[in-house]
Amino acid sequence: MIRTAVVFLAAGAALSACAPEQQVSGRALYGDYCAACHGADGKGDGPAGEGLGKAPADLTTIAARNGGTFPKVKVMSVIDGYTRRGDRSSVMPELGVALQEGPLVMVETGEGVLTPTPVNLVALADYLERLQE
Template sequence: MIRTVVAFGAVGAMLVACAPERQVSGRALYMDYCASCHGLEGRGDGPAAAGLGKAPADLTGLAARNGGVFPRVHVMSVIDGYTRRDDRGSVMPELGAALQEGPLVRVDTGNGISTPTPVNLVALANYLERLQE
């Protein structure tokens, strides 16, 4: 097995994982689960956005709205649905179950505790970080 170590910039998160047999594509996950509402470039202008009661977030400004730092742990929590369980007004689906296929990787969420996290969730968050302006 190959061991991979990836540092997550200013958040200081650390990912240590055994490489999965097939490469996980954050872009492909985004196209499958997010682009219909958030649009191809993440601006909240996808074809399904017009039919929603609330406009989807512009995902290209997540870091800008967080003092220039990509809020990785918060983003993963929103995607998973964990932070929105009590938000009955949200139209965004909880993707936690959909992203659980594949191995778990350990992510330091900034509190010194390494948390097992689905590799697909991490890959999607990595892709969203690349969309930042």
């Protein structure tokens, strides 16, 4: 078990070393993939959201809806589409494929577990965290 942890940590250090020299812009990614439906300010009032059967979520209240804590891992899972696979009622596209371009960074996904995650997905989630009211 210790050997596995050492290998995993070494792999994590190697992935972290691959971090891009230029900062990925979560704001730009939001503009590209989210603003049309969720609106420029994340309030759920984007022009493309009007024709949907279900109104886009207000992304500025994610933390408030979660007891005041921003659930970053859950948010990334929703964006990626992982937790929505098979949900025919969801109108939000799965962005996992679109956001996987670029390097991986290590993200703690709970109880000290580090998971290699696309840097673009992390940047977008970080931007959404900054939008919280």
